[in-house]
Amino acid sequence: MTGRYTLRNLVAAALLLALALLPVYVALAQAPFLLTLFTRILILAMAAVSLNLILGFGGMMSFGHAAYIGIGGYAVGMLAHEGVYSGFVQWPVALAASALFALVIGALSLRTRGVYFIMITLAFAQMAYYMVSGIARYGGDDGLTIYKRSQFFEPLNLSNKVQFYYVCLALLFGSIYLVWRIVNSRFGLVIQGARSNETRMRAIGFATYSYKLTCFVIAGMMCGLAGALLANHTDFVSPAMMYWTRSGDLIIMVVLGGMGSVIGPVFGAVALLVLEEALSGITEYWQIILGPLLLLVVLFARGGIDGLIAGIGAKARPKVRS
Amino acid sequence: MTLLIEQCLNGLQFGLLLFLLAAGLTLVFGIMDLVNLAHGSLYMVGAYFAATFAAFTGSFVFGAVLALVATLLVGMAVEVVVMRRLYGRDHLDHVLGTFGLILFFDEAVRLIWGPEGLSLPLPSWLLTSVPILPGVTYSAYRLAIIVVTLAVAVFLYVLVMRTRIGMLIRAGASNREMVGALGVNIKLLFTLVFGLGAALAGLAGLMQAPILTVQIGMGENILILAFVITVIGGIGSIRGALVAAIFVGFIDTLGRAFFPDLLRLVLSTDAASTAAPALSSMLIYLLMALVLIVKPEGLFPAGGK
Numbered sequence: 059m060t061g062r063y064t065l066r067n068l069v070a071a072a073l074l075l076a077l078a079l080l081p082v083y084v085a086l087a088q089a090p091f092l093l094t095l096f097t098r099i100l101i102l103a104m105a106a107v108s109l110n111l112i113l114g115f116g117g118m119m120s121f122g123h124a125a126y127i128g129i130g131g132y133a134v135g136m137l138a139h140e141g142v143y144s145g146f147v148q149w150p151v152a153l154a155a156s157a158l159f160a161l162v163i164g165a166l167s168l169r170t171r172g173v174y175f176i177m178i179t180l181a182f183a184q185m186a187y188y189m190v191s192g193i194a195r196y197g198g199d200d201g202l203t204i205y206k207r208s209q210f211f212e213p214l215n216l217s218n219k220v221q222f223y224y225v226c227l228a229l230l231f232g233s234i235y236l237v238w239r240i241v242n243s244r245f246g247l248v249i250q251g252a253r254s255n256e257t258r259m260r261a262i263g264f265a266t267y268s269y270k271l272t273c274f275v276i277a278g279m280m281c282g283l284a285g286a287l288l289a290n291h292t293d294f295v296s297p298a299m300m301y302w303t304r305s306g307d308l309i310i311m312v313v314l315g316g317m318g319s320v321i322g323p324v325f326g327a328v329a330l331l332v333l334e335e336a337l338s339g340i341t342e343y344w345q346i347i348l349g350p351l352l353l354l355v356v357l358f359a360r361g362g363i364d365g366l367i368a369g370i371g372a373k374a375r376p377k378v379r380s
Numbered sequence: 381m382t383l384l385i386e387q388c389l390n391g392l393q394f395g396l397l398l399f400l401l402a403a404g405l406t407l408v409f410g411i412m413d414l415v416n417l418a419h420g421s422l423y424m425v426g427a428y429f430a431a432t433f434a435a436f437t438g439s440f441v442f443g444a445v446l447a448l449v450a451t452l453l454v455g456m457a458v459e460v461v462v463m464r465r466l467y468g469r470d471h472l473d474h475v476l477g478t479f480g481l482i483l484f485f486d487e488a489v490r491l492i493w494g495p496e497g498l499s500l501p502l503p504s505w506l507l508t509s510v511p512i513l514p515g516v517t518y519s520a521y522r523l524a525i526i527v528v529t530l531a532v533a534v535f536l537y538v539l540v541m542r543t544r545i546g547m548l549i550r551a552g553a554s555n556r557e558m559v560g561a562l563g564v565n566i567k568l569l570f571t572l573v574f575g576l577g578a579a580l581a582g583l584a585g586l587m588q589a590p591i592l593t594v595q596i597g598m599g600e601n602i603l604i605l606a607f608v609i610t611v612i613g614g615i616g617s618i619r620g621a622l623v624a625a626i627f628v629g630f631i632d633t634l635g636r637a638f639f640p641d642l643l644r645l646v647l648s649t650d651a652a653s654t655a656a657p658a659l660s661s662m663l664i665y666l667l668m669a670l671v672l673i674v675k676p677e678g679l680f681p682a683g684g685k
Contacts, residue, residue: 119472166669170676173415173471173615177607178672184604185665192658302604306479313476343491349484356477357465 065371066364070321073328077227081220093219099331100226101287106311106323107233108280113309114318115241116273117253121176122163122183123308126156126278128300130285132190135202135295139195145208145216149286156282157275159186164274168267180302191297201296208290216290226287230324233280238320240276249273314355316364325363382516387637388630389512393522395629396529400584401606402613402621403536404577410616411553411573414463415471417478419581419606420599421485422458426451426582427589427598428489431498440503447586448579455578459571467570486596497595500586525587532583533622540618549573605632608664612671614678623679628664635660 315326337344434443613620
C-alpha cells in the first residue's frame, strides 16, 4: 500500500505484460490451443472484474451474474441469426439488453439483503435461463450456432484469432481501468461506504439504493459485453452459458483472486481456468480435487491470491509505522 | 375433470416433496445461519443410496430405510468435517464452500456409480392405482408420498415445538453461547440438526427416484426450487416453507399440464409446445418476485433474525 513498487503491483504488472505478450509466445512455440484457452480466460476475467465491482466493492452478493453473459451472448447470436452481423449494432444491443435486465432485477433484488439477495439473483438468472431455453426460433435448449463473427470496420477482423485476442485484452484492460476509476471516485466511495455501513450512509444523506442500482447496472453491462465476446469466441450460444454453475464459477474467480482488489479477479480467472485445464489433464475426475480445494481456500485463505501476494510483500519489507 | 383432480393431486404431491427439501434448508438456515447449496447433493446421494440398497436387499422399503440412515450419516459427517467450520462466517463463504462440496459430491458419485443413471423400480403393491373418489383413481405410489410427507411435516412440528430437543434447538437458534453455557452439548445438537436436514433431503430424493431417473445433477434444479420456496415462505420458517412449497408445487404442475393448451389459443401449436415449459418454469420466479415486492422478508418472516 505504501508505494507504487510494491510486490503486488509488480506481480500485477508482470501478469498483464505476460498476457499482452502471449500471442508472441504462441507463435514461437506453435501452441495455438493456448491462444484459445487464454482468449477464454480474458473474457471470463472481464466478467469476473465486473462481478467484483458489485461483490467486492459493493457488498452485493449476486449469484446470477452469468445471466448477463447469456444475454450479451444471445444478443449477438439472435441478431446474427436474423442476418445482422454488424458489431456496431450487435454490441450496443448486447449492452442495452444487459442494462435493461440489470435495471429490472436490480430494482427488485436490491429491496432485499443478505441471503435473500443471493437467492433472488440466483432465481432471476434461472428465470432468464428458462426463458432462453424456451425460444424455439433461436434453438431452445440446443443453442444456436453463429456462422459469422461480429463485423467491424475493414482491417479489424474478429475471425483472426490473434486480432480477437487483442480485442478481448483491450476490453479487459478497459474494464479494469473503468472499475479502478469508479472505485476511486466519489460514486465508488459511496458504494463502498454502503457496503460497510448502509444505515450510516443513508443518515449522512446518500440515497444508497439508487447508487447501488447504478453500480449494479454498470456491472451488468460490462458482463454483457463479456457475453458478446464469449459468443464470438465459441461461435455458439446456448442456455448452458448462463446456467447457475457459471455464476458460481465467476464468484470463485473473484474470491480466489481476492475480493475488493481491482486486479484480483484477473488472478482468480487465470488461476481457476489454468488449474481446471491442468487438473483435467491429470484425471477425468478433476472436480473431485477442485471442490475440496475451493473449500480450503474459503476456510484458510480469505484474501485470495491478491491477499497472499500483498501479505508476502508486506513481510518482505521492514515494517513502517503509519 | 378427472384430469384436473389428478393434476391437483400431482401438484400437492410435488409441493410436499419440495417441502421436505425446503424444510431441511430452512431448518439449517434458521438455526445455524448457514446457506447450504450442497443440500441438493444430499438429495442426490439419498436417491443413489436407495437405488443401490434396494437392488442389494431386493426390497424397496428396506432399501429406503437403509438409504435414509446412510444419508443421515453422510450429512452428519459433512457437518463435522466441513460445515462446523463455516458457522459464523460470511454467507458468501457458505455459498462458495458448499459450491465446492457440490463439485465434490457430483464427481464422487460419478466415480462410484458411473456416469449413467440408475433406476429404482417400485414394488408391485405400489404400482397399482387406488380409487380416491367414485370413478377417480390415483397412483398408489404418489398417494403414499403424500401420506409420508404429511406425516413428516407433523413429526417436524411436534419435534420442534413440543419436545425437549426441539426446545433446545430453538434456544440454540436464538442464543448459541447461552445454551452451551447451560451445559448443553450444542455441537452435537447442531450435528444432529444438520443430519436431520440431510435425511429429509435424502427422503425427498429417494421418493422422487422411482418417478424420475437417478442421475448426477438431479439435485441442482430442484435445489433452486427449494431456495425459491424458502425465500417465498420466509427463511427460517418451517410453516412458511410448507405453504410456499404447496403453492410452488401447484403452480409448477398445473402450469406444465394446462399452460400449453392455454398458449395454443394464442400461439401456433409448435411455438406453444416449446414455449410453454419455459413459461411455466418462469411462473414460479414471477411469483417469487411478486412476493418479494410486497413482502421483502417472505410470507412468514421468522422472528428475531
